[in-house]
Amino acid sequence: MTKETSEFWRGNFGAEYIGRNTEFDRELECRAWSAMLKSTEPGSVRSILECGCNIGRNAATLRELLPRAELNLIEVNAEAYRTAVQRINPTLSFNGTIQASSFPEGRFDLVFTCGVLIHIHPDDLEACLKKMFGYSRRYILMGEYFNRTPVSIPYHGAADKLFKRDFGKLFMETFPVRCVDNGFLWGHQYDAGGFDDTTWWLFEKKA
Numbered sequence: 109m110t111k112e113t114s115e116f117w118r119g120n121f122g123a124e125y126i127g128r129n130t131e132f133d134r135e136l137e138c139r140a141w142s143a144m145l146k147s148t149e150p151g152s153v154r155s156i157l158e159c160g161c162n163i164g165r166n167a168a169t170l171r172e173l174l175p176r177a178e179l180n181l182i183e184v185n186a187e188a189y190r191t192a193v194q195r196i197n198p199t200l201s202f203n204g205t206i207q208a209s210s211f212p213e214g215r216f217d218l219v220f221t222c223g224v225l226i227h228i229h230p231d232d233l234e235a236c237l238k239k240m241f242g243y244s245r246r247y248i249l250m251g252e253y254f255n256r257t258p259v260s261i262p263y264h265g266a267a268d269k270l271f272k273r274d275f276g277k278l279f280m281e282t283f284p285v286r287c288v289d290n291g292f293l294w295g296h297q298y299d300a301g302g303f304d305d306t307t308w309w310l311f312e313k314k315a
């Protein structure tokens with residue numbers, strides 16, 4: 109069985125996911141993003157890359173919060189990518205995996221994932237993190253499911269498609285970054301905003 113998870117997202121599962129990822133409480137989405145970005149230097153986030161944007165719901169929220177910031181997208185599912193590009197009109201975009209993407213080093217003030225690293229096989233994870241670190245000029249943000257030790261749990265009945273771990277610790281131990289802020293979006297408060305027990309970390313590259 110292949111360890112690569114991108115085919116899963118390119119196919120029927122990805123199409124079904126789009127249908128589930130459309131309606132969220134915009135005020136809660138804005139509140140969650142304001143919390144995650146509250147420790148960035150004011151005015152410092154002028155370009156953003158979302159890795160694994162699906163139909164662009166985070167990018168749409170960020171357009172509301174940071175209307176002057178340039179938005180850029182990576183998404184592996186073709187239909188989701190088309191929808192996101194139409195909705196967001198990004199400056200740069202790539203329909204493919206984070207691993208296969210190729211943008212200039214240090215091109216974006218903020219590079220982030222939200223519920224994406226959890227779907228990448230551990231064998232491919234470091235390559236993704238390396239891309240994110242390389243693309244960032246200053247900040248990297250990850251919002252993912254947390255487990256202190258790495259675990260693989262069934263995802264909608266599929267094996268080896270959902271992996272939880274301490275992504276923040278792994279990132280800090282692998283790259284020269286400092287953790288600027290971190291937090292938890294408790295599903296009890298944020299489910300309706302599309303954040304179901306999301307643990308997030310905001311990192312800044314060391315000079």
Ligand SMILES: C[S@@+](CC[C@H](N)C(=O)[O-])C[C@H]1O[C@@H](n2cnc3c(N)ncnc32)[C@H](O)[C@@H]1O
Binds near residue numbers: 166183
């Ligand atoms: C759980 S969804 C989260 C979508 C979006 N970040 C959000 O918060 O609404 C995971 C997304 O990552 C995409 N994806 C999965 N593996 C990927 C990879 N290796 N490279 C780029 N995108 C990927 C999937 O197609 C899907 O759109």
